[in-house]
Amino acid sequence: MAEAPKYEMPKAYEPGKVEQKWYKFWLDKGYFAPKIDPKKKPFVIIMPPPNVTGELHIGHALTATLEDIMTRWHRMKGEPTLWLPGVDHAGIAAQVVVEQLLAEEGRDRHQLGREKFIERMRQWAEKCRTTIAEQHQRLGVSCDWSRERFTLDEGPSRAVRTAFVRLYDKGLIYRGERIINWCPRCATALSDLEVDHKEVTGHLYYVRYPLEGDKEFITVATTRPETILGDTAVAVNPRDKRFKAMLGKKVVLPAVNRVIPIIADEAVDPDFGTGAVKITPAHDPVDFDIAQRQGLPLVNILNLDVTMNENAGPYAGLDRFDCRRAILADLERNGLLVKVEPYTHSVGHCDRCQVVIEPLASKQWFINTQPLAQAAIKAVLDRRIAIIPPRFTKVYLNWMENIRDWCISRQLWWGHRIPVWYCRDCGEVTVAIDQPKSCRHCASASIEQDPDVLDTWFSSALWTHSTLGWPDETQELAYFYPTTVMETGYDILFFWVARMVMMGLEDTGDIPFGTVYLHGLVRDEKGEKMSKLKGNVLNPIDTLEKYGTDALRFALSTDISPGNDIKMTAPRLEAGRNFANKLWNATRFVVRSLEPEGTDMKIQRDELPVEDRWILSRLSGTVSTVTRLMDNFQFGEAQRQLHDFLWGEFCDWYIEFAKIRLSSGEVPSPVPVLVYVLETSLRLLHPFMPFVTEELWQNLKQRLPPDWQATESIMLAAYPEADETAIDPQAERVMESIIEIIHSIRNARAQYKVESNRWVEAQVYAGELTPAITPYSPAIQTLARARPVTFLARREGAPPGENILALVLKDAEVFIPMESMVDLQAERERLQEEIEQSQAEVARLEARLKDKAFLTKAPPSVVDKERDKLAVRKDKLERLKQQLGRFD
Numbered sequence: 001m002a003e004a005p006k007y008e009m010p011k012a013y014e015p016g017k018v019e020q021k022w023y024k025f026w027l028d029k030g031y032f033a034p035k036i037d038p039k040k041k042p043f044v045i046i047m048p049p050p051n052v053t054g055e056l057h058i059g060h061a062l063t064a065t066l067e068d069i070m071t072r073w074h075r076m077k078g079e080p081t082l083w084l085p086g087v088d089h090a091g092i093a094a095q096v097v098v099e100q101l102l103a104e105e106g107r108d109r110h111q112l113g114r115e116k117f118i119e120r121m122r123q124w125a126e127k128c129r130t131t132i133a134e135q136h137q138r139l140g141v142s143c144d145w146s147r148e149r150f151t152l153d154e155g156p157s158r159a160v161r162t163a164f165v166r167l168y169d170k171g172l173i174y175r176g177e178r179i180i181n182w183c184p185r186c187a188t189a190l191s192d193l194e195v196d197h198k199e200v201t202g203h204l205y206y207v208r209y210p211l212e213g214d215k216e217f218i219t220v221a222t223t224r225p226e227t228i229l230g231d232t233a234v235a236v237n238p239r240d241k242r243f244k245a246m247l248g249k250k251v252v253l254p255a256v257n258r259v260i261p262i263i264a265d266e267a268v269d270p271d272f273g274t275g276a277v278k279i280t281p282a283h284d285p286v287d288f289d290i291a292q293r294q295g296l297p298l299v300n301i302l303n304l305d306v307t308m309n310e311n312a313g314p315y316a317g318l319d320r321f322d323c324r325r326a327i328l329a330d331l332e333r334n335g336l337l338v339k340v341e342p343y344t345h346s347v348g349h350c351d352r353c354q355v356v357i358e359p360l361a362s363k364q365w366f367i368n369t370q371p372l373a374q375a376a377i378k379a380v381l382d383r384r385i386a387i388i389p390p391r392f393t394k395v396y397l398n399w400m401e402n403i404r405d406w407c408i409s410r411q412l413w414w415g416h417r418i419p420v421w422y423c424r425d426c427g428e429v430t431v432a433i434d435q436p437k438s439c440r441h442c443a444s445a446s447i448e449q450d451p452d453v454l455d456t457w458f459s460s461a462l463w464t465h466s467t468l469g470w471p472d473e474t475q476e477l478a479y480f481y482p483t484t485v486m487e488t489g490y491d492i493l494f495f496w497v498a499r500m501v502m503m504g505l506e507d508t509g510d511i512p513f514g515t516v517y518l519h520g521l522v523r524d525e526k527g528e529k530m531s532k533l534k535g536n537v538l539n540p541i542d543t544l545e546k547y548g549t550d551a552l553r554f555a556l557s558t559d560i561s562p563g564n565d566i567k568m569t570a571p572r573l574e575a576g577r578n579f580a581n582k583l584w585n586a587t588r589f590v591v592r593s594l595e596p597e598g599t600d601m602k603i604q605r606d607e608l609p610v611e612d613r614w615i616l617s618r619l620s621g622t623v624s625t626v627t628r629l630m631d632n633f634q635f636g637e638a639q640r641q642l643h644d645f646l647w648g649e650f651c652d653w654y655i656e657f658a659k660i661r662l663s664s665g666e667v668p669s670p671v672p673v674l675v676y677v678l679e680t681s682l683r684l685l686h687p688f689m690p691f692v693t694e695e696l697w698q699n700l701k702q703r704l705p706p707d708w709q710a711t712e713s714i715m716l717a718a719y720p721e722a723d724e725t726a727i728d729p730q731a732e733r734v735m736e737s738i739i740e741i742i743h744s745i746r747n748a749r750a751q752y753k754v755e756s757n758r759w760v761e762a763q764v765y766a767g768e769l770t771p772a773i774t775p776y777s778p779a780i781q782t783l784a785r786a787r788p789v790t791f792l793a794r795r796e797g798a799p800p801g802e803n804i805l806a807l808v809l810k811d812a813e814v815f816i817p818m819e820s821m822v823d824l825q826a827e828r829e830r831l832q833e834e835i836e837q838s839q840a841e842v843a844r845l846e847a848r849l850k851d852k853a854f855l856t857k858a859p860p861s862v863v864d865k866e867r868d869k870l871a872v873r874k875d876k877l878e879r880l881k882q883q884l885g886r887f888d
């Protein structure tokens with residue numbers, strides 16, 4: 001039976017022709033889905049779900065690359081490996097996007113109504129979900145698509161309701177009036193984490209409050225004068241002697257004439273403003289706490305669209321900033337505005353729409369996070385969870401120790417509706433996982449669900465267990481939970497990682513993951529954050545189309561270390577593309593050397609020449625190093641070691657030596673070692689550059705005897721393990737010395753600009769390595785273009801004289817007669833000519849500097865310049881003379 005023809009490898013690597021073919025092959029074969037094997041410990045990553053707000057950005061590509069490296073590596077190590085993908089409904093972020101789309105159509109969500117708007121959101125989310133999955137596939141991710149989840153799917157949604165009800169029943173979820181961050185544009189409450197604090201240059205206004213029944217005043221300072229309307233006290237520090245006499249008195253609030261007390265409270269900073277501060281409990285979190293302690297009333301002065309409400313008296317109906325202007329004008333007219341100072345202070349902005357948020361007292365749902373944080377702190381202190389890089393452990397613990405209650409209700413439509421029903425008859429609440437038919441307290445059927453939805457991070461906090469089937473006791477949950485690694489950006493350590501630890505422990509009694517790996521941000525070539533506004537965004541799909549996916553992945557994981565930002569530059573991408581091409585060319589050479597067929601692939605260990613023992617030893621060393629680095633999450637360094645071995649040792653040297661041997665027909669043939677090292681290296685590199693390694697491995701495999709590789713894909717082949725018996729320090733020392741000798745001659749040739757077709761002479765003294773190196777004389781000749789190469793028996797044998805270039809290396813010395821590199825007579829003449837020119841120049845400068853007219857007329861700086869010139873010329877002349885001396 002005739003064998004199927006083996007197709008010729010094309011001259012150049014074309015990623016576009018290869019990538020989609022292999023992705024489809026892997027997917028169709030079902031390689032990405034793990035097989036549950038109770039005898040083996042699985043490796044599990046739950047992918048951070050991208051938001052359904054559009055397309056993937058370069059940060060997602062970094063996440064995908066790192067997680068795919070880990071997943072492919074563990075799969076090749078034979079572990080049942082689950083990488084579970086998904087997408088996040090993204091609450092406010094996605095709602096803002098669709099609202100903008102509606103605005104372009106001249107509509108808003110209220111015109112659509114809640115039901116139709118959610119339908120529209122679902123269509124949008126479905127579109128994004130498809131795009132995101134397609135883009136992930138282009139990046140080569142080997143995640144299990146059969147388990148893909150969406151936060152609003154029925155399973156994760158039931159997990160959300162179950163977690164809510166359990167926390168409520170434990171008394172850890174409550175509804176209360178607290179100061180929350182209100183975004184007037186998004187018309188919703190925000191958690192503290194969703195607020196960007198920016199330094200803003202504003203003003204500090206000093207305002208006099210008249211004492212009741214008195215001609216005196218007390219002066220307070222404020223950055224938000226409109227909030228005067230909501231003041232319910234003036235407070236001073238109890239130890240502040242300046243205000244002792246005023247304590248207990250009352251003041252009349254300007255503009256609205258409400259009478260409020262002057263009180264003492266420890267929280268007042270005597271150094272701020274005048275030392276007396278206004279207390280606005282409904283619009284400031286610190287004042288809210290003071291009011292709770294002191295039993296002060298709350299006066300809310302804002303409507304939710306941030307216009308002033310009826311409590312603002314004459315200002316009711318004005319926008320908050322118009323009110324500020326109006327009240328300042330009135331204060332000034334009444335002589336109550338003492339002074340205005342420029343003042344830089346921190347102002348909260350909505351992190352979605354950048355509108356200035358308004359702190360206001362509002363009835364919202366909260367999680368009492370302190371008891372949850374205790375368990376989350378313990379899990380890290382007990383080292384059940386490790387954070388990489390370790391410096392983030394402190395950041396995590398500090399945040400947990402100072403945690404505040406988490407406001408989880410949002411006045412949005414897109415998200416998980418809060419599972420709370422209010423009774424119209426008895427006013428009690430019913431909290432339930434599934435829609436109740438009646439009030440749990442009075443059995444009335446007249447109940448109404450809370451209109452709000454949950455903070456999108458609430459469902460994210462459950463992601464590691466809700467995706468595996470919790471609250472049901474599924475086989476997946478039992479086998480894959482706790483997961484192994486949570487890989488994500490350090491920028492969402494609090495938003496997400498910290499909350500997953502709290503909720504994972506709370507819901508399942510176990511940690512959600514054993515290791516947190518935090519990566520940095522991908523910045524542009526100047527180190528700036530990428531943003532659409534700056535126009536420096538790098539689209540991962542455009543990039544992989546230009547350079548190839550493996551090149552993009554290589555660029556993303558080059559030189560990275562956990563927690564540090566990286567700069568994405570064109571040279572990095574080019575280096576990735578060049579590396580793929582280098583491997584392509586090396587494999588083409590190896591594949592060609594496999595003809596004629598029937599070459600014996602067995603490596604005869606006892607008769608290997610030095611270069612074979614060297615490359616096998618270096619391969620084994622590289623496998624050990626790479627494995628150790630991967631175990632320590634140093635993927636950037638692991639990839640660099642692999643790159644340097646493959647390019648700098650295998651391609652640059654071993655293949656060159658092999659070519660010499662192949663052309664001379666020497667035995668043993670280098671082919672078995674070429675194939676062995678290449679095949680092993682491709683497997684080592686596969687997790688980093690999956691497409692080119694699969695293509696090359698398949699090309700190699702189809703030309704090898706059937707027993708060589710049993711698996712149908714490199715994905716399923718075993719990850720290499722170091723062969724300790726191959727370590728050969730003596731072979732490494734000899735080869736390093738040979739390489740150094742060739743390098744030194746090449747460098748000398750370059751330094752003296754020796755033409756490439758000219759042969760130079762070299763004499764080598766290699767001490768005790770001489771017997772081992774001597775047989776490589778022909779290789780040194782070929783690779784360094786040196787002929788003859790003679791070996792000196794003793795160092796004293798080195799030819800004396802000035803015409804010899806002597807190079808001292810680690811284990812050897814190399815002597816190159818100058819005349820073998822340059823034409824001595826011509827060089828002598830050239831130097832002579834240059835010396836004469838220099839001498840003339842020196843003479844001219846010396847004459848000038850003796851010229852009295854010049855010295856008196858020229859500005860001192862010009863004279864100094866001429867003096868410097870002379871010194872430089874004299875120095876050059878000296879060196880030229882020395883050079884010429886070497887030829888005499």
Ligand SMILES: [Zn+2]
Nearest residue numbers: 183186350353
């Ligand atoms: Zn907003």
Ligand SMILES: [Zn+2]
Nearest residue numbers: 423426439442
């Ligand atoms: Zn009721």
